[in-house]
Structure formats: C-alpha cells, structure tokens
Amino acid sequence: MTNSELSESTVVITGGSSGIGAALVDFYLQRSARVFSLDLNPSGSRAIEIDCDVRDANSVSSAMAKVRNDSARIDVLIANAGVVPSWQSTENIDLEDFTRVIEINLIGVAATLKYAAPAMRSPGGSIVITGSINSWKGDPNLASYVASKHGVLGLIKSAALDLGPKGIRVNGVGPGPVATDALRNRILSRNENDHDKADVYFERLAQGTALKRIATVEEVIHAIDFLASPLSSGITGELINVDGGVL
Ligand SMILES: NC(=O)c1ccc[n+]([C@@H]2O[C@H](COP(=O)([O-])OP(=O)(O)OC[C@H]3O[C@@H](n4cnc5c(N)ncnc54)[C@H](O)[C@@H]3O)[C@@H](O)[C@H]2O)c1
Structure with missing residues (x-):
C-alpha cells in the first residue's frame, strides 16, 4: 500500500499501548493512516485510543462500535494484544492463570475478529494476528501460552476460509x-533480576537462530505491514515466523 493509499486507511490495533503494538501505532501514524489503539491502558499516543479489555466481549463490541461511528470501514485490523504468563511446569499449572491466558490470547482474538469482521473493507480488508513461534513449537514451563498461540494458528486458518469469499484476508506473524x-x-525476573545472567540468556537465544541474533521489533512490523498490504494480496491463512531462523 502506498503512503497516499494509507492516508485514507483505517488501521485498528489491539494492545497498541506498549511493545510491538505501540511500535505499530507509531509506524501507521507516520504513514498518515487513521489509527485506533484498543488497549486496557491508554498510552497517550496520537492514535485514537479506546479503552478495551479483549477478555470482555461487551468491551470489544463497544470498542468496535466506536470505531465504526468514526470510520465507515476498517482496512487493516491487527489483533496483537496478548500476555505471557510466568513460568509453570506442567505438574504445577495454575489452572486459573491458564484460563486467563487462554481468555486473553485466544478468546480475546476470537472476540476481536467477531466484532471487527463485519466492519472490514470488503473486498480488500486485511487482518493480521500476532501469533508466535509458539504457534508451532512447544517450550517448557509455558503450556498455557503455547496452547493459546497454537489456537491462534487455528483461528487464522479457519477465519481465512470464512472471510476469504468476502475478499478479506487473515494472516499472522510468529515472532x-x-x-x-x-x-x-x-527474562530478568527468570534470572533473579541479575543483568549479567539475563545477558547470557539473551546471547543463548541469539545463538539458537540461523542469523545468530534475535529479530527486532522493526522486523516484526515490516512482516505485519507486508501481510496487511496488497503486496501480499495472494496470501491468506498463513503465519510467517519472524525469528531470525530459530533452529
Ligand atoms: N515480545 C516478544 O518477544 C514476543 C514474541 C512472540 C510473540 N509476541 C506477541 O506479541 C504481542 C505483543 O507482545 P509485546 O511483547 O509487545 O507485549 P507487551 O506486554 O509490551 O504489549 C501487550 C499489550 O497488550 C495489552 N493487553 C494485555 N491484556 C489485554 C487485554 N485483556 N485487553 C486489551 N489489551 C490488553 C497490554 O496492555 C499491552 O499494551 C503478544 O500477542 C505476544 O504474545 C511477543
């Protein structure tokens, strides 16, 4: 999508107040899109910020209604809100916490799709969901997160089939x-807040990739932007890893 096309575009981002979401908000604001950030906490960005808890269907529905009051249609939806729980081994799973993670990372994405889909530009709308390399692979001590992100892959594949006939694409990135x-x-808290230990841990993560470094937020955003834009018009139902080639 060229900048002039983007200046007439509405981009809705969940979890836009920090991390990858906040960087996405800046990226699309710089390209003059009309950007809505739906999050639990406002961040004071120049986006139109709407309070939204993706765990609460009414909250998502009312946030999308506010978007629709302002913009006739959504060109790009980025379902990015998510949480990572603290480490728990399988025999020590805290089931309440497991439920919370599934409610935010999986059911929250389903609610986001449900209430945004009727407002998507059709044909031509694009939905990108932030999955994870844990949409494909397990990790010790993270069962709830891994299960939620595997579920996200299922949502991508199924929603792509449901919305494809309307010309709406659904893809994901797997950072x-x-x-x-x-x-x-x-990582600091997993390493007793010892910065040296945390650095060693980061280095180990880097060495575990083909590129011998971890991917950057910008690289994740460029993959999302590719999937959001017509450059990927023939792609739907896919989840592209952005991980430096995790071995
Ligand atoms: N950072 C990584 O290394 C990494 C790797 C793989 C996948 N991801 C995924 O990327 C996404 C963003 O992660 P991040 O690292 O930027 O995290 P982050 O914690 O910086 O940002 C997450 C945002 O989501 C919001 N949020 C949390 N619960 C919410 C809820 N119930 N309703 C609405 N908003 C809510 C938070 O307020 C926050 O602004 C997540 O889906 C995460 O699983 C991150």
Missing part, C-alpha cells in the same frame, strides 16, 4: 523472542 521491555523484564 521469536523480540527484545521488547516486556520480554526484557520477563
């Missing part, structure tokens, strides 16, 4: 570790 503040804080 590997990306050095957002959220990830840095998680």
